[in-house]
Amino acid sequence: MTGKWVKTSKRMTFTYCVLGGLIFLFSPASVTGRLQLTYARLFSWPLSVGRQVTVASRTAPVSETGRTIDTHRQLQDKLATLQTQHRKLRNHLANREAQLDEAQRKIDELARLRSVPEWNRMSFQQAGVISLTGQAQSELMVDRGQDDGLAVGQYVLGDLSMIGVVSAVSAQTARIKLITDPTSRIPVRVEQLDARGVMEGRGSGTAEISQVPARQQARPGDRVYALNTPGFPGVPIVAAEVVDSRRDPDNPMLWSIRVRTVCDIANLTSVAVIISEK
């Protein structure tokens, strides 16, 4: 009996093998990992030689590839340099275009001012806004001053509406007190009510017209015009619009009307200062 193979059926062999496979599958990774490491250690020589040959076979074309890569990198560097130059030129062009646009915009602004017949008698000085200052953000610094003919008390237009008066002036710059400044007092007329009053600044882009004698309530959106005063053009110029109104608590016959500027002062980039009447 010795030396004889024990005949096992295919089905049993298959079953044993599947069981063996499952045992391997669910064995801890440390155990199977040790088997794999043993294999790698036992056949380290052929494996390493094979790896070296493989790597060497890849190295040969790599030198050729390397030259291609170098050429590619040089071209990329050149491209980057050209792109930088292109970017500079593009920025230069953009600056020039912006300057041209700015000049065109000033021309348009002045042309619009001239389009009002009464304003033809006036002289305007275009001034760029430097900053919005003041505690209540109710003052503007502009880049024109005494040298350009600006003087304290001159009225200032923004987006063709009255926004304030020049309150201080230096040689090159000037400060404009906006109509929303708490110290600002401007005589105005509420058009729809045909009522007059004094508009006092309240800061934060609002003002209030107190003690307005009116038979009816002002509606939101009603226009408020600055009245004629010395140095004023002599034509009505819109200054604000009604936000809301309420009866005066002391005298129910009078109204307090809250208004706001009709010009987006926060985004204003330039203003027109009324210099003098011709």
Added chain:
Amino acid sequence: MRWLRFAVLVLVAAILQTTFVDMIWILNANIKPDLLLILLVFFAVRCDPTDAVIASFAIGFAADLASPTAGFMGPRILSFGVFGTLLNDLHNVFAIQRLPFQGAAIFVMGIVTALASHLLVYLRAEPAGFSIARQCFWQPALSGVIGPFVFLPVGWWMHMNGSRRRRPRH
């Protein structure tokens, strides 16, 4: 069945699979023929049923040993073993003798064993990365193209040139 020759052959194939086969790639470095898959089909087609079962599982063991799929062994032992056995049974129904059929058999086996291994890995862990295109198409396809030509030297080495006869039907 010459088991010593078989062991040497499988061992050499396993070593070649992780070394020299890296040189044979098409389209990208990850697409290369699977020598052990080719051997699996060879032995499944040309061995007796019991030998085919043992050979299939042994080749799967070598495959797991040489290039573990997810850090542990088992998925390819089972997938190679089961599908090698099935192919052997199928060969009893119709002979896979012509080169195109052998190539097609390798291709199909490559797909099913890759899918089965991938699913078996799920029993233990989250599979690291599975490229369906590469593992289920390109690699089996390349193996299927090369495989029939590898059969000749393998058959010479194993003294198994000439397909196993189909089992007579009673």
